[in-house]
Amino acid sequence: MTSSAYVILFRGVGGATQLPVKQLRTVLAEGNFGHVSTYINSGNAVLSSELDEPGVAERVAAIVRKEMGFEKHVLVRSHQDWQGAISGNPFPDAVAEPTKLHLYALEREPDPEAIQKLTEKATGTERFTVQGRFLYLHTPDGMGRSLFAPKIEPTLKLAGTARNWRTVLALEEMMRKIASLD
Template sequence: MTKTYAALLRGINVGGRAKVPMAELRTLLTGLGYGEVRTHLQSGNAFFTAVKGDEQALAAKISAAIEQHFGFPVDCLVRDHTYLRNVADACPFPAADLEPKQLHVTYLSRQPDPERYAGLDQAPFLPEEFRLGDRCVYLYAPDGLGRSKLGETLSRPKLTKGMIATTRNWNTVTKLVELTHG
């Protein structure tokens, strides 16, 4: 039985570094034996079908193939439709009332330790806010991620140490759900 997955690549095609052309990525994923391969945007969102498997193993296989083909490492997370739908549905902020550039999800390779975030006083960052979710962090940044001081703080190694973390805006979050739906 096959299942549709999203591969979320971290830090590619940003500022002229870690260039991964989407056509080459599609060819690479097809060469790994995945089916119905497609991409969305240039920032590292790929979709494919595979025999139902372990997301971490799929991500490791894709990361290794990218490094071998392109010559540089790229962190990758693989998530299925059910997980992506649950993350979107569990959003603690009123997504329907916000502009998509104001709401972001940082997908994480494992469940964040609440203790790491407990000492982070959100008051100085207001009206920006964050909430922890299932292997993710939700960020409300009314002026967008590029101007977000809280977003910058949340990406510091102290909070993300030992995890792969990659952020998507709300438009992409909903597109991930749509494009993994069987």
């Protein structure tokens, strides 16, 4: 069976919840994942596996729960899905300021009614679009000042985790390297 590259996004890393990257790389490699690497200390990893996306998510979540006591959502996207999210960016004018453009990986595709409710709450300078299991958010005034961003998960009634565009592109480059090795 052929191995595929995946991005692993840990939700809620930072502050009191840390995932030491050296230990994370070790436990994932010992869990039979290939080409394990991490990107900055904020809950990002890439790896290769013969498992499908749900299988990778389940196995990674079990490993980090058992070995590291991490109990929050683990979101996984294939290299193909990640590339599709990059090429599908609805805000190409925002890439010049990559820390103000964010890609949320959502645990599932949100209900249309929830998206409509979220649209009604978008009253600031931010703009967003949902495409499948991804949400794009442009925060021209910065994520730290956004009054809209904290409303996303509760309104959509699902878990998600955001990465700025710089991180999105760095993770794609890491997966591209993995794909060239397999």
